[in-house]
Amino acid sequence: MKRPAVRTLVLLLLLTVVACAQDLASFEKRTTVKTLSNGLTVVILERPEAPVFSFFTHVDAGSVQDPMGKTGLAHMFEHMAFKGTDKIGTTNYPAEKAALAKVETEYAAYIAERDKRVDRDENKVKQLEKAWKDAIDEAQKYVKPNEFGEIVERQGGEGMNANTSDDETNYFYSFPANRLELWAYLESERFLHPVMREFYKERDVVIEERRLRTDSNPIGRLVEQFINASFQAHPYHRPTVGWMSDLNSFSATDAQQFFDEYYIPSNMVVAVVGDVKSSETIPIAEKYFGRLPTKPVPDERTTTEPPQNSERRVILRQSAQPFYIEGYHRPDYRSPDDAVYDAISDLMSNGRTSRLYRALVRDKKIAAFAAGFSGLPGNKYPHLFSFYAVPVPGHTPQELGDAIHAEIDRIKKEDISDDELKMIKTRAKADLIRGLADNAGLAQQLAIYQSRYGDWRELFRSVDRIDKVTKADIRRVANQTFTENNRTVGINETIKTAPASQGGAQ
Secondary structure, eight states: OOHHHHHHHHHHHHHHHHHTTTSHHHHHHHEEEEEOTTSOEEEEEEOTTSSEEEEEEEESOOGGGOOTTOTTHHHHHHHHTTSOBSSSSBSOHHHHHHHHHHHHHHHHHHHHHHTOSSSOOHHHHHHHHHHHHHHHHHHHTTBOTTHHHHHHHHTTOEEEEEEEOSSOEEEEEEEEGGGHHHHHHHHHHHHHSBOOTTHHHHHHHHHHHHIIIIITOHHHHHHHHHHHHHOSSSGGGSOTTOOHHHHTTOOHHHHHHHHHHHOOGGGEEEEEEESOOHHHHHHHHHHHGGGSOOOOOOOOOOOOOOOOOSOEEEEEEESSOOEEEEEEEEOOTTSTTHHHHHHHHHHHHSSTTSHHIIIIIIISOOEEEEEEEEEESOSSSSEEEEEEEEEOTTOOHHHHHHHHHHHHHHHHHSOOOHHHHHHHHHHHHHHHHHHTSSHHHHHHHHHHHHHHHSOTTHHHHHHHHHHTOOHHHHHHHHHHHOOGGGEEEEEEEEOOOOOOOOOSOO
């Protein structure tokens, strides 16, 4: 028997043993879904393996929902959600509330004068800016910095964090099992009574984040322009961190308005996984999360990206590591072919046996790394299937592009082997089982699948969909998608800087 076949058999046997306790029927017995009267959905998975639980709050709003001229607001509110409430993070909220209102009044006056296109009075701008910053200093007197996080940490919380993407915003951490009610209070309270505390201080943090990750990062600069070239109509062309001019302009009032529109119960799914009982957790969830007021569902229509009819290229010439990326438009995650794209990603990129690794890294030795994947910049809406590679010294980004195209042509013209297709399906099952190993990962998966599909069970059905993928499906989708007219290319070309001059007399 061939060695790859032996590995496949062993992996299948291991999966069969582990999956007995990890199949859908087993999860259905331990999982409860409750939609509260205000529209918020709670998913509870009883997993009493240790006296802890993890939660994942999924808000179905990301940077796609940022208003024009105010990009970065979704990400900015994520930062605000850790600043406390009217009870946490303040020494005197009535006085602080009045001080924060004055900050907004002074800021509005400053921005109105600063952004005048005609007859701007520079002296007045300076005076108004000073008045605004003085108001900030006054409001800061009432702040108890980081109190929300300190409460969580003192009570045994771990892994407190959040993230914002084009598609969504997520909040998560873990707690001891006997802190369930405290968690429900804290998590609901910050969405019931958020305070735009230290907003402009935090906005400066985000500005520095943009400078670090994008403006001062050669690959960050390339990827931002590559995505902007790929999406000319759909909001995916907006950076999640925001454009610099918007970061220097939007206000705490704008962030509050974003929260009021999109942080509504029907836009939120909360998953709780661990040593909890649904019979105890549901009443607690109703008591605390049920306080969030029902609001109208926001209009989520977006501009549809028109078909791309010619290749687009972005070339940045800079003193930096060379880099190659290309992307092809594909349908969103609801497409009947979504599993086919997953299979192509696995075939091209999963491990040292993947086609891109073998061809570009092992055999031709022209790349340090190469991969292909879906989900750039998100997957809720039609997005990109992308390929990228990093050349080794002595080789160019265009060589990588040519080598990637050779591998793409292979899957367009030739059926993949039986062994390759079998391993794709086996790895899909293995990846699912590995993803069920810890509370935090499970909470994330359950919340996202419940939000995206309206049923957490789709997490398990995704493997069934990959199991139905055929060789013909892979060739068909590859030929439909990977065409020159549907391609956007991004390249970092390295330029040599002039050597420092040798000064001094000889």
